[in-house]
Amino acid sequence: MPAALAFCGFYVAKADTGLFNQASQVALVRHGDRTVITMASDFRGDPTEFAVVIPVPTVITEDMVRVADRAVLAHLDAYSSPRLVEYFDGDPCAVGRFEDRRVPRAQVFAARSVEESGRSLGVTIEAQYTVGEYDILILSAEQSDGLETWLRQNDYRIPHGASAVLRSYIRQDMKFFVARVNLEEQARLGYTMLRPLQVEYTSPKFMLPIRLGTVNAIGPQELFVYAITRRGRVETTNYRTVKLPTGMEIPVYVRDRFADFYKAMFAEQVRKHAMSTVFTEYAWDLSWCDPCAAEPLSADELRQLGVWWVEDGRPDAFLTRLHVRYDGDHFPEDLVFQETADRTNFQGRYVLRHAWTGDTLCAEAIRYRASLRERREREAQTLATLTGWDINTIRRDMRR
Numbered sequence: 018m019p020a021a022l023a024f025c026g027f028y029v030a031k032a033d034t035g036l037f038n039q040a041s042q043v044a045l046v047r048h049g050d051r052t053v054i055t056m057a058s059d060f061r062g063d064p065t066e067f068a069v070v071i072p073v074p075t076v077i078t079e080d081m082v083r084v085a086d087r088a089v090l091a092h093l094d095a096y097s098s099p100r101l102v103e104y105f106d107g108d109p110c111a112v113g114r115f116e117d118r119r120v121p122r123a124q125v126f127a128a129r130s131v132e133e134s135g136r137s138l139g140v141t142i143e144a145q146y147t148v149g150e151y152d153i154l155i156l157s158a159e160q161s162d163g164l165e166t167w168l169r170q171n172d173y174r175i176p177h178g179a180s181a182v183l184r185s186y187i188r189q190d191m192k193f194f195v196a197r198v199n200l201e202e203q204a205r206l207g208y209t210m211l212r213p214l215q216v217e218y219t220s221p222k223f224m225l226p227i228r229l230g231t232v233n234a235i236g237p238q239e240l241f242v243y244a245i246t247r248r249g250r251v252e253t254t255n256y257r258t259v260k261l262p263t264g265m266e267i268p269v270y271v272r273d274r275f276a277d278f279y280k281a282m283f284a285e286q287v288r289k290h291a292m293s294t295v296f297t298e299y300a301w302d303l304s305w306c307d308p309c310a311a312e313p314l315s316a317d318e319l320r321q322l323g324v325w326w327v328e329d330g331r332p333d334a335f336l337t338r339l340h341v342r343y344d345g346d347h348f349p350e351d352l353v354f355q356e357t358a359d360r361t362n363f364q365g366r367y368v369l370r371h372a373w374t375g376d377t378l379c380a381e382a383i384r385y386r387a388s389l390r391e392r393r394e395r396e397a398q399t400l401a402t403l404t405g406w407d408i409n410t411i412r413r414d415m416r417r
Contacts, residue, residue, distance in 0.1 A: 053323025084149035099365030231345035
């Protein structure tokens with residue numbers, strides 16, 4: 018009986034978030050109505066320029082805010098990244114029909130007081146506190162112009178024209194989680210890079226606000242969402258959620274150009290779907306992987322992300338990695354999610370197949386060698402379709 022290739026092979030490369038500019042990462046842990054969000058941006062400027070304004074469905078108290086370890090998010094990124102794997106054809110004479118050859122199992126590669134001015138503008142400070150290197154305010158507002166004016170008067174740098182977006186959140190009676198860097202605390206703690214912020218709340222709303230980030234943004238932005246649930250895969254309800262193409266065999270030379278390949282492939286998928294789709298890059302039980310781009314996260318790391326139900330044994334948790342390229346024109350609404358019961362494993366995975374180079378003579382070897390030209394052309398066509406690259410350039414690069 019032929020062997021199923023399944024998800025095996027040798028892992029050789031991954032496409033993590035470092036490939037993309039203006040990329041934000043959000044770990045979104047959800048069970049019942051309880052949500053824990055861990056947010057990391059790629060901000061690298063002067064800390065005095067940093068400010069974040071996030072609509073939240075309820076007042077966030079100090080005990081519901083933490084500063085997270087960037088390394089844990091980096092591990093989650095590595096574990097779930099799209100990956101490149103390779104197979105090596107065996108001697109067709111030794112194994113009979115080379116199409117049925119079994120392949121080896123995967124290897125792991127491894128605030129100052131401002132209440133009076135706020136009242137005059139219809140802004141109320143519901144709470145204020147410092148967590149780690151961040152000064153945090155929880156605001157409510159009666160009208161968006163007053164909120165925007167208050168934020169500017171108090172040196173929060175927000176995009177011009179934010180009032181229209183703020184207005185819709187105020188109509189929903191949402192509060193605003195506002196954070197900026199406390200330079201004295203940052204110096205005392207000794208951190209040079211801003212650490213991720215983690216916020217916990219209880220609400221029936223399972224959503225992620227993205228619209229404020231589109232106001233006056235310079236070009237599209239990248240967002241990676243790592244949704245961790247108990248039941249199964251997460252998808253968006255107000256936008257299409259589509260799995261990326263996966264499992265294709267592509268030319269071997271892409272091994273040295275995987276970053277270029279993946280960026281081009283993702284851009285081509287965004288174009289084909291008119292930049293209106295959320296893409297699933299990974300969906301998998303968090304207790305294992307095959308092939309592994311990084312070891313599964315430990316129980317302690319999962320607890321740091323807010324997976325409160327995890328025990329030290331096998332984690333009862335499922336991860337969905339979503340990737341969206343967005344701007345205000347194509348994504349006019351915030352992302353709204355739902356958890357499904359689908360626990361089918363999926364990964365963005367691209368395959369290199371190295372040809373057998375031995376000199377054994379047999380009928381199977383003759384048929385095998387005759388098939389290689391057709392196989393290589395098929396790989397070239399696949400690469401051109403996935404990336405939009407010129408087919409003649411691909412053929413030339415394959416001959417080098």
